[in-house]
Each structure stands twice: as structure tokens, then as C-alpha cells.
Amino acid sequence: MKALVVAPSWIGDTILAQPLFARLHARLPGLQLDALAPRWVAPVLRRMPEIGAVVDSPFGHGELALKARWRLARQLAAGRYERAYVLPNSLKSALVPWLAGIPERIGFVGESRYGLVNRRHVLDKAALPLMVERFAQLAEAPGTPPAQPLPLPRLTSGPAEQAAALAALGLERPARLVAFCPGAEYGPAKRWPTAHFAALAQALAARGHTVWLFGSPKDRAVADAIVAASSGACRSLCGATSLDQAIDLIALAELVVCNDSGLMHVAAALERPLVALYGSSSPGFTPPLSERATIVSLGLACSPCFERQCPLGHFDCLNKLDPARVLEACLDRLPS
Numbered sequence: 001m002k003a004l005v006v007a008p009s010w011i012g013d014t015i016l017a018q019p020l021f022a023r024l025h026a027r028l029p030g031l032q033l034d035a036l037a038p039r040w041v042a043p044v045l046r047r048m049p050e051i052g053a054v055v056d057s058p059f060g061h062g063e064l065a066l067k068a069r070w071r072l073a074r075q076l077a078a079g080r081y082e083r084a085y086v087l088p089n090s091l092k093s094a095l096v097p098w099l100a101g102i103p104e105r106i107g108f109v110g111e112s113r114y115g116l117v118n119r120r121h122v123l124d125k126a127a128l129p130l131m132v133e134r135f136a137q138l139a140e141a142p143g144t145p146p147a148q149p150l151p152l153p154r155l156t157s158g159p160a161e162q163a164a165a166l167a168a169l170g171l172e173r174p175a176r177l178v179a180f181c182p183g184a185e186y187g188p189a190k191r192w193p194t195a196h197f198a199a200l201a202q203a204l205a206a207r208g209h210t211v212w213l214f215g216s217p218k219d220r221a222v223a224d225a226i227v228a229a230s231s232g233a234c235r236s237l238c239g240a241t242s243l244d245q246a247i248d249l250i251a252l253a254e255l256v257v258c259n260d261s262g263l264m265h266v267a268a269a270l271e272r273p274l275v276a277l278y279g280s281s282s283p284g285f286t287p288p289l290s291e292r293a294t295i296v297s298l299g300l301a302c303s304p305c306f307e308r309q310c311p312l313g314h315f316d317c318l319n320k321l322d323p324a325r326v327l328e329a330c331l332d333r334l335p336s
Contacts, residue, residue: 001028003083004076004102006093007037007045009061010185011243011262012286014041015269016132017087018153021050023139023146024085036076036096043243044266047155057096064092073099085138086117106138131286152289153269157251165248169241174210178330179253179272180234181263182226183219189280189310190259192318192326194222198229199323200257204330205233212237212253214246214263255334257326264288273333275326279317280305294329296321 003024008014014037025031034053035045042054055076059065069092077100084097086107094116097105106119114120121142128134128145132153136146166173182197184190201211213223217239227236241249246263250256251270258264258274260281267274268288276288278297282304287295297303303317310317 001030001083002032002079002081003028003034003085004055004079004081004097005033005035005051006084006086006088006097007035007041007057008087009038009041011041011044012265013087013131014044015153015155015262015265016286016289017135018048018050018269019132019150020085020087020135020139021048022151023136025050027139034079034081036072040243043247044155044269046244047157047247049156059092062092066095069096070099072096073101076100076102087135087138091116108134108138129284132289152291153265154271155247155266155269157248157270161244162248162252165241165245168245169237169249171249173252174212176209177253178204178209178211178334179250179256179267180211180213180226181215181250181256181258181261181267182213182222183215183238183263184259184261185216185218186261186281186308189305189307189315189318190261191222192259192277192279192321193315194225195229196318196321196323196326197226197257198233200326200330201226201230201234203323203327205230209255209334211235212249214238214241214250255330257330258288260286268293275329275333277318277321277326279303279315279321280307280310282306292333294333296326296329 032052035051036055036057038057045051045054073096081102083104084102086094089110091111091113094113098116105117107117108121108123136150211234213236215238219238223236223238256267256272256274260278264276268290274293276295283295300317
């Protein structure tokens with residue numbers, strides 16, 4: 001069997017799809033499973049042993065680009081895939097497997113794509129509240145929920161990769177590293193305040209920890225503000241690393257503190273002790289899938305609202321989540 005996964009466009013969602021990949025291999029011995037993915041997601045797929053080749057999907061969010069999709073489909077047709085698992089629910093995501101002539105195209109009903117997806121699942125949100133469960137259902141017959149428990153996502157990172165990342169960035173391995181991931185691509189309602197991160201960095205540095213900040217170039221301004229507010233108690237690597245390097249350096253941390261973000265799921269899949277901070281979003285939908293994670297949330301009546309900006313204008317779900325409470329959760333997770 002040769003199959004193709006059309007991967008999500010978000011790092012965290014792609015990690016949450018790995019239990020599906022594991023189930024497919026368990027059901028189909030000898031399976032060759034390749035992935036079609038945006039280049040910003042590809043590094044996490046290359047850290048999954050279940051995935052063979054990763055084919056670049058060059059399309060931005062919302063971009064139709066029919067001619068380019070046709071050219072990509074012709075490239076994929078030469079691969080003679082027998083099945084395609086279409087994880088995003090958009091019509092555009094199902095176009096390329098259909099144009100490539102892949103005989104069996106599996107996915108959820110959505111956006112009037114009945115002809116594009118021919119093994120159709122209907123989502124029961126109440127029966128499958130977690131995104132990881134929804135992805136895993138695609139390994140089953142339509143209408144059959146995935147067997148529980150699901151395997152936990154796992155990314156690979158070895159000593160050689162970690163040493164290479166340190167060397168490439170001119171860094172020495174700290175004795176006691178704590179990683180902060182202060183960004184959240186979705187929006188400000190997922191980001192713990194700069195001043196709170198700074199206060200936490202100072203508290204951990206005073207206890208002998210080295211604190212490094214990780215994120216994309218978009219997170220650089222927030223990270224720089226944290227460094228300044230902490231009086232240099234931490235160091236920003238936001239925008240200075242590739243995603244591969246960030247994965248390998250986060251793998252060295254004895255604790256990771258994250259907003260609900262893609263890097264939170266990276267840390268969970270690396271089995272790092274983790275403190276995850278939730279504001280406008282819900283751990284009932286996309287929690288960190290790890291037995292070493294602590295979720296910290298105030299559980300206010302107005303949350304989760306799932307908005308990018310606070311609709312009430314106060315951001316209380318994060319502003320009132322004080323650094324002392326998060327520090328307590330960190331100390332519980334840190335080795336003594």
C-alpha cells in the first residue's frame with residue numbers, strides 16, 4: 001500500500017495527527033506513507049518515523065492557485081498513490097489528490113467536497129471532542145470511532161542533532177535549561193503577558209536555571225520585550241533558529257513553559273516536562289498529549305472564547321494568571 005497524507009497547515013495540528021499515522025501502519029503492514037505539507041510544517045513530519053517522503057505544498061493560507069495545484073497533482077500522479085488521507089476540511093486541500101487521480105480519497109465531509117472525497121466521514125463533535133481523536137478516526141471505517149487509548153505523539157531528536165544545533169548557533173549546553181515559548185500564532189488572546197514571562201524568568205534564573213526563549217521571527221519583538229523586562233535574566237533565540245534547531249534545543253530542556261501553540265505540542269511530543277498556559281483556548285480540544293504536562297488555566301466564566309483578541313477587552317484569562325502560580329507549577333515539574 002502506498003498512501004499520501006495531506007497534512008494540516010499548523011505545526012500543532014500536524015503533531016496531533018501522528019497517532020493516525022501510527023494506526024495506519026499498524027493496520028497496513030508494509031505501508032509507505034508520504035506527506036504533502038507546507039514547508040513550515042515539514043520539519044516535524046521529518047521527525048516522525050511513520051512518514052517517508054515529504055512533498056512540498058507551496059500554497060499559502062487561502063491561496064487557490066489552480067494552475068500550480070494542477071502541476072503538483074501531475075507530479076503526485078507519477079507516485080501512483082492508492083489512497084490519500086485529507087486532514088484539513090477545506091475544499092482546496094482535497095483538490096490535489098483528486099486532480100492526481102488517487103483512487104481512494106479519505107476525509108471528513110466539508111465545504112461541498114463530496115466528489116473530491118469519496119470515503120467520507122461525518123464528524124460527531126460530541127463523540128470525538130479532541131482533535132487527535134478526529135484525525136485518528138480516518139484510519140477507521142466511516143462511522144466507527146477510533147479504538148482507545150490512542151498512542152501519544154512522539155518526535156525524534158538525538159544527541160548528534162542536538163550537538164549540531166548548539167554548534168551551528170555558537171551555544172554551549174546549559175547545565176539546567178528552561179525553555180520559554182512565548183508566542184502564539186493564533187493571536188494575543190493566547191499569549192501570556194510579557195511582564196509575567198519576565199518575572200518568571202527572573203525567579204527561575206535566581207534558582208540557577210538558564211532560560212532561553214524560542215519562537216519564529218514573528219515572536220522576536222515579544223521575546224525582546226521579555227528579555228528587557230527581565231533585566232537580562234533570559235536569552236531570546238526567537239527567529240534565530242530553524243524549526244529543526246528549535247526542536248533539538250527544546251529537547252535539551254528540563255522544563256518548557258508554553259502558551260497554547262505549536263511549540264507546546266513539540267515539547268509534549270519530545271516528552272519534556274511542560275507547563276502549558278491556557279487563556280482563550282481550551283485544553284479540552286487540543287491539550288498537550290503528554291503525561292509530563294501541567295495545564296494552568298484560570299477557568300473564567302468568559303473562557304474559552306476561542307477568539308484571537310479578547311472580545312471584552314481585558315484579557316483577564318491571562319493577565320490574572322499571575323507568575324507566582326505558574327512558578328509553583330514549574331517547581332512541581334522541575335527535578336529536585
